[in-house]
Amino acid sequence: MKVVVTSMGEGVDSEVDPRFGRASKFVLVDTETSETTSADNSAGVDATHGAGVQAAETISRLGAECLITGHCGPKAFRALQAAGIEIYTGASGTVAEAIEQLRSGDLQRSGGPDVGGHWG
């Protein structure tokens, strides 16, 4: 399964970025092959509005089937659902630790947005 983790930097040793829409980077990990790539999120970081929607579009294009992040707002949630991406929130530590938490079933699958939306 292709998993995207929001992160502060590139590679699996980076810290998880708790923000989704304005996360610094996305680390894409294939849990079958352990192949890892990192992607830029400047489009989300620089967005004046709808950073979460923009970020969902970006990771959908990367082929993500699952997202691990800190928090997810209502518009991002709707966008990720439309893209068929599973959402796990409340992650912390490094990207590698977050993937391990997912494997061991320690992350709760998100059934709805866990933070409110915002404007601008």
Place this chain on the structure above:
Amino acid sequence: MIVAIASGKGGTGKTTVAVNLALSLSGDVQLLDCDVEAPNAHLFLQAEPAGHEVVGIPVPEVDGDLCNQCGECSRLCQYNAIAVLGTSVVVFPELCHGCGGCALVCPENAIREVMRPIGVVEEGHARNVHLVQGRLYVGEALVPPLIREVRAKGHEEGMVLIDAPPGTSCSMIAAVRGSDFVVLVTEPTPFGLNDLALAVETVRTLGIPFGVVINRAGSGDDRVKEYCAAESLEILLEIPDDRRIAEAYARGLTLVDAIPDIRPLFASLAAQIEALPPITAERPAEKSLAHVRP
């Protein structure tokens, strides 16, 4: 003649000035309450309702059979209001500003525009005042399109007063732009002075002549007056800091009705407004976004 009553700071008395000025003018006047997030002139005027119209902005609707997820719409949209997600294109109407660009760039003609209501324009009459107010629906964030619709109700001839929303952002600009004169209401406090200076800068940028009304005069310090003197700004009126004004306001009464000795102050302001030089320049027409383009 279009006269906008504005202020940098909220709660300085824009509506008080607008309503009492309207009632003090000699002839019929139109009052456009453009503070669409909190229209309150009607509370004081007790106008008889005379019309109601829903206002919306055009938002895209995607035909899934025609769409091939090429993403042109999403690349164009600066507000991320339309996104290609997997095999579908999803619209986020609350982010859409109604520019119509997505429908124009779609190579498959898969996008049509539908109206999304954002508020209402209401009209009413009270004495010599024809009141028009915008009321934004709760939870909506896009203010200027509704303000433009209220402005579009303004008469070409005669006296039109605009009660502007506070601040110096796009909603205030939408209310003030195209007016012939601006009355900036402030109060003699540090906040009042700070926000007056911002409003002065804004109105100067818009190139509109203006004057200042100091409300609650005598309650703070002299810095607003010193600023007005340094900037050569005309002080049109000082409304004294008077408990009777607060009491009348709290009861929903107009000052000219409740406090007879306040009347000459507003009569003087009305005389100054009526004596403003006639406007000869062409005004820019306000563009309506209310109706979906064919």
